[in-house]
Amino acid sequence: MDPAIIGVFIPIVALSGATILIGMKMRYSHMENRRVEGGQEAEHLADGVDNLRAEVDLLRDEFHKLDERMDFTERLLDPPKTEE
Secondary structure (H helix, E strand, O other), X not given: OOHHHHHHHHHHHHHHHHHHHHHHHHHHHXXXXXXXXXXXXXXXXXXXXXXXXHHHHHHHHHHHHHHHHHHXXXXXXXXXXXXX
């Protein structure tokens, strides 16, 4: 190979290697930050799930109350049954 061509590729390879190393370092630091924040996020998510469960329980209670009211209203509106 021609030494001039090799001389052109040396800076390209060096810059590419440096770019890859910088990218890996940024990726690692980002992953480390996510790992540290992950514990806090998990606690926050657990609190959110507990709140949602409480809301669902309230909605179930309301649904059952409305179901009972609807049954009562249907019984009131049904015509009396006559025995034949």
